[in-house]
Amino acid sequence: MLDSPLIPALMFFVSISMATYVVADFIIYVSNRYRDRYLQEVAVELDDILIQMPAGRIHDLTYAICGVGFLLMFLIYSYAAGDFAWKGGTMCGLVVAVLLFPIPRLILRHLRKRRLQRFNAQLEDVLGEISSALKAGFSINQALEEIAGQNRPPISVEFRLLTQEIQLGVPLEQAMENMNRRLNSEDFELVATAIITARQTGGELTGTLERLASLIRERMRINNKLRAMTAMGRLQAILISLMPAVLLIGMYFLNPALVVGMFESPLGIVAVVVAVLLQIAGFFVIKKITTIEV
Numbered sequence: 635m636l637d638s639p640l641i642p643a644l645m646f647f648v649s650i651s652m653a654t655y656v657v658a659d660f661i662i663y664v665s666n667r668y669r670d671r672y673l674q675e676v677a678v679e680l681d682d683i684l685i686q687m688p689a690g691r692i693h694d695l696t697y698a699i700c701g702v703g704f705l706l707m708f709l710i711y712s713y714a715a716g717d718f719a720w721k722g723g724t725m726c727g728l729v730v731a732v733l734l735f736p737i738p739r740l741i742l743r744h745l746r747k748r749r750l751q752r753f754n755a756q757l758e759d760v761l762g763e764i765s766s767a768l769k770a771g772f773s774i775n776q777a778l779e780e781i782a783g784q785n786r787p788p789i790s791v792e793f794r795l796l797t798q799e800i801q802l803g804v805p806l807e808q809a810m811e812n813m814n815r816r817l818n819s820e821d822f823e824l825v826a827t828a829i830i831t832a833r834q835t836g837g838e839l840t841g842t843l844e845r846l847a848s849l850i851r852e853r854m855r856i857n858n859k860l861r862a863m864t865a866m867g868r869l870q871a872i873l874i875s876l877m878p879a880v881l882l883i884g885m886y887f888l889n890p891a892l893v894v895g896m897f898e899s900p901l902g903i904v905a906v907v908v909a910v911l912l913q914i915a916g917f918f919v920i921k922k923i924t925t926i927e928v
Contacts, residue, residue, distance in 0.1 A: 669693065672689075672693060673689040673690060673693060674689075675739075676689040676692045676693065676739070676742070677689040679739070679742045679743065679746060680692070680742070692738050692739075692742070695738055696735060696737075696738045696739075699734050699735075699737060699738065700731040700732075700734050700735050701731070703727070703730045703731050703733075703734040704727035704728065704730060704731040705727070706730075707723070707726045707727040707729075707730040707731075708723040708724065708726070708727040709723075711723040711726045711727070711897070725897060725903045726897060729906065729907065729910060733910070749788050750817065750818075750819055752788055752789075753788050753789050753792065753817065753819060753822070754819060754821045754822075754850070754854070755854065756786060756788075756789040757789065757819075757821055757822060757825070757850060758847050758850045758851050758854070760781050760789055760793075761825065761843045761844070761846055761847040761850070762843075762844070762847050763777075763780070763781060764777045764778070764781065764843055765839075765840045765843040765844050765847070767780055768839060768840045768843075769840055774806070774829065774833070774839070775797070775800060775806065778793055778796060778797055778800075779797050781793045782794040782796070782797045792813060792816075792817065795813070795816075796809050796810070796812075796813050799812065806829075806830075806833065807830045807833065807834075810826040810829060810830060811826065811830075813826070814826045821850050821853070824846055824849070824850075825843070825846055828842045828843065828846055864924040867920060867923065867924035868920075868921070868924050870920070871916075871917050871920035871921055871924070872917075874913075874916065874917075874920070875913050875914075875916070875917045878909060878913060
């Protein structure tokens with residue numbers, strides 16, 4: 635009985651089953667933690683751009699986009715290879731799915747960035763209006779309500795949220811801090827600090843707001859000038875990032891067997907993955923170099 639091969643086989647099966655269970659449980663734990671963190675971050679980003687949508691929709695949409703990209707790339711590669719080349723098609727599909735995974739988050743961040751830029755562009759005029767209202771005898775709360783009553787999003791929407799908090803009994807200082815935390819705008823941080831400091835010390839606020847408006851106007855002028863000067867560098871980053879994909883497509887039309895063979899070879903697949911990662915890293919490095927903070 636002890637010499638029977640059944641016992642070692644049974645022990646091997648039990649050990650493999652336990653190892654598989656531990657690995658699967660760890661993967662499920664990590665995926666759940668990542669999903670919870672993903673939903674929290676997406677919920678914050680949706681609130682920042684005032685989109686009433688459950689964060690789970692973005693999560694499901696992300697996987698749907700990845701699935702569609704994987705399927706399309708798999709079918710295109712299989713059709714281009716001339717037969718059912720499932721290995722190369724699977725690898726290409728996985729690469730495309732990985733590249734498509736951050737797209738929804740990047741779109742949300744782009745929308746938030748554009749909204750913040752519009753807010754900062756409108757802030758200069760709003761500071762002038764608040765200063766004029768204070769000179770006319772309005773209180774700071776009345777001046778803020780005048781801005782909130784205008785139909786000028788996104789700044790009117792943010793000031794409407796600010797005045798609603800004040801009407802609900804939140805102190806002006808705390809409401810300004812909440813708005814500053816929600817926007818994460820350096821320009822508005824200066825404004826909030828100036829208003830809070832003036833209320834606490836009794837300083838003259840109209841002149842401070844006018845100087846802040848002049849400072850924001852100068853910062854915008856310098857930022858626009860820098861963007862114009864670094865436009866060529868950003869364009870070069872995009873062109874350099876797209877060039878390998880264009881060359882790969884051109885090589886396929888010139889020599890299809892070479893490209894298909896590269897994707898069917900493990901070494902070729904690894905080379906493609908490394909090249910994609912290096913291209914992404916190079917794009918962000920160039921973007922970092924051409925981004926100058928003022």
